[in-house]
Amino acid sequence: MMHKQFPRLLSMVVNQPLLIEPSYAQVMLGSLSDRLVIESLINGEKQLSATELKQAAEEFEPRDHKLYQVNQGIAIIPVVGTLTHKYGHLDPYSGMTGYDGIQTKLAKAINDPDIQGILLDINSPGGSVSGCFDLADSIYQARQHKPIWALVDEQACSAAYALASAANEIILPRTGMVGSIGVLLAHTDQSELLAKEGINVTLIHAGAHKVDGNPFEPLPDNVKAGLQAEINDIYGLFVETVSRHRQLNTEAIKNTEAKVFTGQAAIDVGLADRILPAHQVLSSFIQTLNSSTTLRTVMTATNEPAPKAEAPINLEAEKQTAVAEERQRIQAILTSDEAKGRESTAQQLALNTTMSADEAITLLKTIPQTATANTTDFTQVMNSDTHPNIDSEPAPEAEAPQTAIGQMLADFNQVYGDNA
DSSP: OOOSSOHHHHHHHSSSOOOOOHHHHHHHHHHHHHHHTOOEEEETTEEEEHHHHHHHHHHOOOOOOOSSEEETTEEEEEEEEEEESSOOOSSOBTTEEEHHHHHHHHHHHHTOTTOOEEEEEEEEEEEOSTTHHHHHHHHHHHTTTSOEEEEEEEEEETHHHHHHTTSSEEEEOTTOEEEOOOOOOOOOOOHHHHHHTTOOOOOOOSSTTTTTTOTTSOOOHHHHHHHHHHHHHHHHHHHHHHHHHHTOOHHHHHTTTTOEEETHHHHHTTSOOEEOOHHHHHHHHHHHHHHHHHHHHHHHHHTSOOOOOSSOOOHHHHHHHHHHHHHHHHHHHHTSGGGTTOHHHHHHHHHHOOOOHHHHHHHHHTSOOOSSOOOOOHHHHHHHSOOOOOOOOOOOOOOOOSSHHHHHHHHHHHHHOSOO
């Protein structure tokens, strides 16, 4: 018998066709069994009692809905269009993305055990100051727990760059644009327009600065100076934020004068890390995570007691093998023909990524050669990045290397040991 107290609900679930999976139909009817006084459900030759229907409803666990797209353990968070504070939408909408939506997804991804890394997919000219730096702080803190990459496809300027700079790595295509590290405020003086229309606006206020910057009169010099001071404070916060995230000198950042840099020029000034076509970034991230997981497993084993077994594992040999393979990978990249005229990029790929030699060489082929090689001190690069903590015996003294590449390999031997 079915109750007549809910006629509309009853008409929606019985005596009409439904497009619903049969097992979930049992769950739905079980959850409504009390309201509709459902005593049993006959499904073919099987009859379920009201108790069994209720149990099916109670045991049902809805599928976990992700707030973001997931690809092989990587959460993809879009940062698109104008960035605004408290937008109230999780996803980009009508050409805008809210800092609140990004923050919600970021927090969820960091606490999601299925997520191994986070990709910020950015194409934005910037936006609001309000909320920007708090979100940048959150991204910077989150990268201590899970790797975060920023893909600039094709623009990450101003506020968008503040967010991108907080990632572990910034990747952009050859035409990708970053920078515009500056602050803008526009004041509109409508007084002459209103005068032509015969409109006179009188502002009655309490407090000398209550109507500072109003559009009904020209901007007084003292008000303009106050606004400029406010802009300077925000600019200082912007510069300090990028300096912290990118390990750049504040004067070097200020010297960009809010300029926008494209492709290799962005890498040359330290605002990006490497060039890669946008469609290859996700696969590169996945490969890096897989390689890092394998390396962490090997390195963790070197710091833990070997398990008791009839045939003990030679951890020292495994460590030396891993070090030797890494040395060979670096040497293959730096000494390749494709590295000539692209020394700076070759060093970045060899020392700051886990790309294989073949992948790095393939990427180098796509980058124009420069007339003068731009070399970077290897030891400084090694000291400024995070590398496996491999203990080794002091390296024996060697003859002075004859080339820059020789110097870099010699420094590598000194750090990792020369007996692998």
